[in-house]
Amino acid sequence: MQVGIYIETNNQIQRKQLHRYGYVMESEYQGKTYTVEGFGEVDETFHGTILTALNEATQRLLGRCELFIYARDPYILQALEKQVPEWKSAGWIKANGEPVKHAEIWKQITERLDALKITKIGTETNRHEYSSWIQGEIKKQIMRDEALYTEK
Numbered sequence: 001m002q003v004g005i006y007i008e009t010n011n012q013i014q015r016k017q018l019h020r021y022g023y024v025m026e027s028e029y030q031g032k033t034y035t036v037e038g039f040g041e042v043d044e045t046f047h048g049t050i051l052t053a054l055n056e057a058t059q060r061l062l063g064r065c066e067l068f069i070y071a072r073d074p075y076i077l078q079a080l081e082k083q084v085p086e087w088k089s090a091g092w093i094k095a096n097g098e099p100v101k102h103a104e105i106w107k108q109i110t111e112r113l114d115a116l117k118i119t120k121i122g123t124e125t126n127r128h129e130y131s132s133w134i135q136g137e138i139k140k141q142i143m144r145d146e147a148l149y150t151e152k
Contacts, residue, residue: 001064003027005057007071008134010142012046019049020142022134023057027065036060037134039141050076051105058112066120067113070128077123084110 003025010020022039038060042052050073061067071077079087087094088110092103100106113121 001027001029001066002068003061003065004068004070005054006128006130006134007050007053007057007069007073008131008138009046009049009053010135010138012072014046016043016045016048018043019046020138021049021053022138023053024130024134025057025060026130037137039137047073047076048102048105051102051109055105055109058109061112061116061118064117064119066122067118068122068124070124070126070130072125072127074125077125080109081121081123 004027006024006026008022013019018041020039020041022037024035024037026033026035028034038053038056040052040056042049044052050071054069054071054076069077069080084106087100087103087106092100092107094100
């Protein structure tokens with residue numbers, strides 16, 4: 001079975017601040033497509049926000065699958081495919097001797113993927129078929145929250 005995780009955020013600002021994120025998980029079973037979505041907010045960097053969304057989404061995986069991750073964060077996606085195995089074997093220390101940022105989240109994600117015996121991981125950094133919908137939903141949440149705040 002193939003599962004796609006499509007992640008978007010309200011912005012790509014790198015500094016630590018309140019970021020909103022959303023994701024859609026899509027899978028196909030017996031010829032039917034199923035989706036589930038999740039949304040949240042976190043006081044984090046852009047990379048940390050993408051990792052938080054990925055961590056939350058992977059908690060919903062039920063078993064062995066081919067996993068494809070779509071997010072507009074080449075750093076995180078490249079690290080997942082190439083650097084994480086090195087970091088993991090080095091005790092979450094980078095080649096330059098510094099600790100890996102967000103190591104706890106990375107550990108949670110990799111332990112979960114290893115336990116589920118994910119057979120393949122693919123990544124894509126371009127906009128995807130759910131980009132506009134997720135961003136629209138995030139904007140609706142922001143507007144709803146702003147309306148609640150101004151009513152008080």
